[in-house]
Amino acid sequence: MNGSPELRPLCVVIGALGGQGGGVLADWLVEAARLAGYPAQATSIPGVAQRTGATTYYFELLPASEPEGEPVFSLYPSEGEVDVVLALEPTEAGRALERGWIGPDTVVITTSERVYSTAEKVIAGDGTVRPRPILEALQAAAGRLIHVDTRGAGRQLNAMMLGALVGAEVLPLDPEQARAAIRARGIAVESNLAGLERGLEAARAPAPPPADPEPVLDPPPPGLDGALAAFPEPLRPLLGHALARLVDYQDRAWAARYLERLRPVVEAERAAGGEAQGWPVSRETARRLAAWMSHEDVIRVAQLKTRPGRLARIRAETGAGDGDVVIVRDYLKPGRRELSALLPPGLAGLVWRPGRPSGGLALRLPTTSPAGWALLRLLAALRPLRSWSAGFRAEQAQTARWLAAVQAALAVDPALARDVAEAAVWARGYGDVRERGLAELGRLLEDFERRLAEDPAGLREAVAASLHRARHDPDAACAAGAAA
C-alpha cells in the first residue's frame, strides 16, 4: 500500500435542528476549505430540514494541501473517526454519542440551550432532559468539550458555531478564511461576522456547563414565621413559600388554615419515623396542598392577569418601540362550571351540575382596553367572597378527603402515603381537564380506608397506575368517557 498510512480526512459531524442554519454552516465550511486549498466534501440529509426534526450535516477535509491524487471521501461519518462533533443543541450532541461518533479523540463543540422535543413536551409534568448530565457525559467520553454559551445568539447561532469550530483549531482553517467564506456566501454578512467573532472567543474560553435551574422560594410573610417554628426545620422554607402564596391568594387566615391542615400529616409522619427519611410524605403533601389551596379559579386568574407590570412585560416581549402600540387580548373561555363555582351553593346548581357539559363563553378579552381591564379587576375584587362560593366548598371537601387518605396510609405504609400525596396532581388545570382530574382522584379515594384494610396491595397498584396515567396518558379518561 502506498501513501502515508496516517493521512486521512478530518471528519466533522454537524448536528442541528431544521431551521437552525446547519446547511449554511456546512456551505461556509466547504467555501473556507476551497479558499484554504484543501480537498473537501460536505453532504446532508436535509430532506425534512425545515420541519424541526434532527438534521445531520457531514463534512470531510483532507489535510494535504498538495494531495497525491483524488482522496476518497465518505458520505457517512463512521465510528471512532469523527474529529469534531458540532452540535447546535445539546441532545443532538448526546445523539452523536449514542450513534458512536464520539470517542476519546473527538472534540465536541456544543451549545447547552435546549430545544425541547415533542416527546418531552407531551408529558404532563416534567419530562424534560436536562443539559447538564449530557454535558458531563460528553466530558467523560470525548477528548475535549467546548461548551458555547449561545444565549441571545438568535440568527447568529450558526456563525457563532463556525467560529467555535475554527477556533478549536482541529481543522487547518483560519479565521480569515472563515470570514472570507461568510462574505462569499453574502447572506447577512455583518451579523454573521459578528457571530463568528463571538464563536472564536468562545473556543478560546469555553463557558462552564450551565447550572440546573433552582426553584425560587419566597420568604414567609412577616408575622407568620412564628407559626412555622412548630414544624420540622427542613420543611420550613417550602412552607414559608406556601404561606406567602396563600396570603397573596386569599388572606392570612387562609394561610393559617393551611398549616392547621398540614399539621396532622406531619405528626403522623413523625410517628411513622419519617424524620429519618427527610419527611417525604409531609413535603409532598405540603407542596400539593399549597398548590390545591391556591388553585387558579376565575378570581385568581383575574388577579394574575391584572398584576401590575404584566402589560409592560408583554410589551417588552413583543419588542415594541416607544412609538408602537401593543394590544393584548386574553383568550378566556369561562365555562358554566367555572362561573357556577363563583356562586353560593344554592344558586350554583341552577347554572351547572357535575356531569353536564360545561360549554363556555369564548372571549378574546381586550385587556389593554379600559373596559377589558376593568372587567378583570372586578372579577379579582370578588376575592373576599370566595369562601362563600359553591366551587370553594366542593374543592375543600375533596381536599379534606385526600388529606384523610394520606394520614390513613401513613399509619400503614409510608411509601403508599407519599404516592397518595402525589395523587393530588390530578387537582390541576382548568375546565374539562380539572373536572376529569378531580373525578379520577375521587375514584381513587373512594372507600379508601376499607380498601387499605382489605387489599393494600391492590390499592398500591391502583395508586401507582393512576400516577403513571397522570404523567403519560392524562387525556385517556376523556376518551374512555366518550366511549362510555
Add this chain to the structure above:
Amino acid sequence: MAVAEHLLRRTAAEPRKGMERSFAAEVDKLRLGAGEVFHGEAILAVTKALLQAGVAYVGGYPGAPVSHLMDVLADAREAVLEPMGVHFEASASEAAAAALLGASIHYPLRGAVTWKSIVGTNVASDALSNLASAGVTGGALIIVGEDYGEGASVIQERTHAFALKSSMPLLDPRYHMPRLVELTEQAFELSEACHLPVILSLRIRAAHMTGSFVCKDNRPPPYNRLHPFPEARFDYGRIVLPPSTYAQEKAKFEARLPAARRFILEHGINEHHPGDGGRIGVILQGGLWGVTLRGLRRLGAADAYGRTPLPLLVLNAVHPLVPEQIAEFLRGKDHVLVVEEGNPPFIEEQVRALAQREGIAVRVWGKDVLPMAGEYTADVVRRGLARWLAEAAPAGAGREAGTREAAIEAAVAQARKALDGPMPPRPPGFCTGCPERPLFTALKLLMRERGPIHVSSDIGCNTFATLPPFNLGSTVLGYGLSLASGGAVGPALGQPTVAVMGDGGFWHNGLVSGAANAHWNRLDAVLVILENGYASATGQQHVPSTGATPWGEPVRLSIEQTLRGMGVRWIRRVDAYDVPATLEVLREALDARGQGLRVVISDQECRLARERRERRTRAQAIAEGRTVTLARFGVDTEVCTGDHSCMRLSGCPALTLRPAADPLKDGPTAMVGADCVGCGLCGSAAHAAALCPSFYQARRIVHPRPWRRWRARAAERILAWMGAS
C-alpha cells in the same frame, strides 16, 4: 353562525402569489461554459450534465432528494432553457413524467425526467413498461432519487427490480463529481445504443454531496421548437399490441440488452481496479464506493486515496451485468465479496449463478457477512468487510482487520457508557404556524367527543400527524390514495371514515382514484383537503391550484370547481386556523349520512411560503414608515399549571417549555418562543377545548396612525390609574 359567516366570506380561495423562492445562483451555474469550474451540489451537477448532453426536454415530479433539479430548471426556463429550445414541464405526476419520454420513441430527441423512487417509480411504472417495450430512438434518461436509508420518507425498497423486469439499464454511479457528470452524459449514449430507457439512481446523501467539475458548453438539442423535426412518425412496430409486443420482447433480450452490455464494456462504464492481483476481491455497486474504501482503510487495507491491494470491480451499471467482465474478475480468485445494498440481492445471486455456469471455483460472499436489510453506511460496510476479511483474507491481513475492528467497537462501547439514558427522539413535524396542524387538533377533539374514528392518511406533510402528539391516521397507502384506502373500512365499522389529503395529493391521484371513485360508488365518507397551495413537503413546489406555473405564468385550476363539476354537492370551505369552526364543519360532515361524499376544504397558505414572502414585504413596509401589525402569542407563566394539555393538542415548535421557578408547579410551564408567527392555533385550541386561560395574543402595531396612538395613550393612562403599571 360563525361558520356560516365564514363560508360566505370565503366561497372561493384567493389564488396564491407563488414565486417565494429564487434559485438565481444555481441558474447561473447552469450557464457555465467550457473550461469553467462548477462548484456545488451533485443534483445540480447532474442538471448541468443534462444541458451539456443536448437534452431536448425535461419533466418530473418533485420529491426529495431530486426536487432541486425541478426547482432550478423552472427558474432557469426563461434564461437558459428557452433560448436553447429545451422544453420543460412540471409534470402532474410521475406517470405523466414517464409518459413524456414517449417523445424519444420515434424521434431523435434526448429527454430526461426525474422523481423520488421507489414511490415515484411505482406511479410511473405503467408508462415505463410500455416505453421500455416500445424502445427509444433518442436517449431517454430517468433520474431517480433513491430515497433509501436514514432520512428516507418512503417504503424501503430499491429501484433495481423495476430495471430488471422492464429491461432498463440501471446506473448506480460512483460518487465522484466529474465521474457522475460523465456518466450522466454517457447514459444518453447508452440509451441510444441499446434503444432502452436508462435509469440513473442517486442516493439521498449523494444528491446533496458537494464537489466540482470542469464544465463543457451547453449543447442545444438538434431538434426543438426553434428547429422542428421534419415530420410526425408512425410505426406499428412501436405499438404495444401483438404482434409488435412479441417482437419487442424478443428484441429486448436478443438485441437491446446485448447492445447495452457491449456499450458498458466498450465505454468503461464499470471500473476494474486490479490491485495486487491476489486471490480475493470485491464487487461493489458504484454508489457504495466511498463506504467500501473507507471501510478498507479503517481495516488497514487501503489508503486515503483509495489505493488498495484488493482487486475491485466497481459496477456503475448494476443492470445489465456484463457476464464476461464478471467472469474475468472471478477467475483465479478464491473469495469474492459482493457489496450490494437492499434486497433481493440481485447482483450477488447473478454473480453466484455465473460462477456456477462458468465452472469457476470461487466462493461468493455477500448477505452472509453483510446485513440483509437497511442502509449500507460506513459502519455497516466496515463491520461486514472485517467479518469477511477474517474468513477470506490471508492470515496476516485478516488478523489485522479483526484487531482494528475490535478496537473500534470497544472504544465506541466504552464512550457510550458515559450516557445515562436515551436522547429524546426528534422526528420531523409540522412547521411553526403550519395550517395543517389545526385540522388534527380538531380531529383529536372530535374523537374526545365521539370516540375513535378511522382516519386514512396520505402522503405529504399531513403524514406527520401520525406522529405524536396527534397519532392520527391509521393507514398510508400512497399519494392521493387516502380516500380510496378507506372505501372498505367505513362499511365494516358502520361509520363514515375521514380521509385527509393535501392539495398536492388531490391533483396527483386523489381527484380520480379518490374523489371520482368515492362519488361514483356513493361512499359514505368525509374527505378533508388541506389546500395550502403547494406541494409543501418537498419544498413548496407549485401544484395546479397554486395560481401560477412554477415559472410564474398565472394558471389556476380550482379544486372546489373541479369537484362541483363532477357533481359533488356537499363541499364546505373552512379557515384552517379556526379550530371551533373546523370542529363544527367536521361534525356536520360526519352527520350528513346518506349524502355520499362530503368534502371539507381546509384553506390557508403554507406558512413557510407565506412567511418567506411576507418577511420581506413587512421589513420593507416598516422601513418605509407604513403601518404594520405583528401578532404573536404568549403564555402567563403564573396561570399555566404545567399539565401541557395544549401541547398534546398542538405540537407547535414555538409552543415550548420553560423550567418552572415555582416549587409548587408540577413541571415546566408552557411558553411561546420568539419564533411564534401568530397563527393563533394555541388560542383557538384553548377556546375549542376549553383548556386554560393562560394564552394571550399580543399585537404590536408599528407606525400606528396618530389617532390609534392617541387612543392607546389614553387607555394606558386609565389603566395606570386602575393599577396596571
